[in-house]
Amino acid sequence: MPLSESVAALEGKFSVLGKVEFRGETTLIVRREDIVEICRFCKESLGFDYLIDMASVDNFGEEPRFEMVYELSSIATNDHLRLKLAVSEDEPAVATVSGIWPTANWHEREIFDMMGIGFTGHPDLRRILMWEGYPYFPLRKDFPLGGKPTEVPEVAFTKAAPLEGGPFVTLPSTATTKDREPRARRIED
Amino acid sequence: MPEEALAAYDSKVEGNIIFTKLDSAINWMRKNSLWPMPMGLACCAIELMAAGASRFDIARFGAEVMRFSPRQSDVMIVAGTVTYKMALAVKRIWDQMPEPKWCIAMGACASSGGMYRSYSVLQGIDQLLPVDVYISGCPPRPEALIEGLLKLQRKIDGEESLTDQKRLLIESFS
Numbered sequence: 166m167p168l169s170e171s172v173a174a175l176e177g178k179f180s181v182l183g184k185v186e187f188r189g190e191t192t193l194i195v196r197r198e199d200i201v202e203i204c205r206f207c208k209e210s211l212g213f214d215y216l217i218d219m220a221s222v223d224n225f226g227e228e229p230r231f232e233m234v235y236e237l238s239s240i241a242t243n244d245h246l247r248l249k250l251a252v253s254e255d256e257p258a259v260a261t262v263s264g265i266w267p268t269a270n271w272h273e274r275e276i277f278d279m280m281g282i283g284f285t286g287h288p289d290l291r292r293i294l295m296w297e298g299y300p301y302f303p304l305r306k307d308f309p310l311g312g313k314p315t316e317v318p319e320v321a322f323t324k325a326a327p328l329e330g331g332p333f334v335t336l337p338s339t340a341t342t343k344d345r346e347p348r349a350r351r352i353e354d
Numbered sequence: 355m356p357e358e359a360l361a362a363y364d365s366k367v368e369g370n371i372i373f374t375k376l377d378s379a380i381n382w383m384r385k386n387s388l389w390p391m392p393m394g395l396a397c398c399a400i401e402l403m404a405a406g407a408s409r410f411d412i413a414r415f416g417a418e419v420m421r422f423s424p425r426q427s428d429v430m431i432v433a434g435t436v437t438y439k440m441a442l443a444v445k446r447i448w449d450q451m452p453e454p455k456w457c458i459a460m461g462a463c464a465s466s467g468g469m470y471r472s473y474s475v476l477q478g479i480d481q482l483l484p485v486d487v488y489i490s491g492c493p494p495r496p497e498a499l500i501e502g503l504l505k506l507q508r509k510i511d512g513e514e515s516l517t518d519q520k521r522l523l524i525e526s527f528s
Binding site: 295310326 | 410438439442467470471472473475476478
């Protein structure tokens, strides 16, 4: 099935909030509640048998703050479809798709670890990169690159790395990269 | 020369007897047979492997027996970036190594965090373990590792573990 037909089938069956076509890539913005059903339909009826990647975006200062991105692919037809949905900061939780693509298990664990978005129904939602008991979510925009000090008994401690607040830290905001990036500021700022 | 002194002299053992301090003998044995625990965590481990391979041949300095069991190791070579998550395992393995034990921090990351000024990286393994030798470089060449090993051998040579034990014993009596 060509990609345009797949998209039409999706739009007929579910409520699609937005559709972006850019350089041959199709992005559908969908409702958070529908994501499991949409993914199951994509896999079982449209042939998107491969979940390339899952990502999360922190639009710090905007509401809803977070965004989830699903990259779907079909090995048979080489079609590529991107699904996006918004997640609010008040309720940072999405239903898991690990029952559809098993690879989503670790992708979701990473997103939970780094961005703090929970996945309801996930079989094993533990941190994957940081250790158990680490209190922060390091890829959020309001988290400093150098880290924050934590004190967990025994050896699990962290100190802020020496550059904290230093010249290599990007400012958390929705301004353009040019204004957020380290070179936009003087070191003494 | 008196008669009895001549009789006590046995020419067969000439050249086979060395007089030394017990500390020196122990140090000599320890330093020439250091069994490393290869704590390879990043690219430094590749240079560590090169140091063990034929071109550089760390066996010439008695440290070729890489032991993957901490219970059989003398020196832990921390080669690579120590993340906080891995630091828990490094510390545990260090605690499992029997005394006497030494530690070489190989490369910039193990010594100071290196270029990873980041929330996830321990800023130097010396925050967890006592480090004997730091080796600079990113990664250090095998020659630098061998130089660090020789530095550690020199350090071991200067230790006085038995003398220290004797001193502590005397202090405990008084």
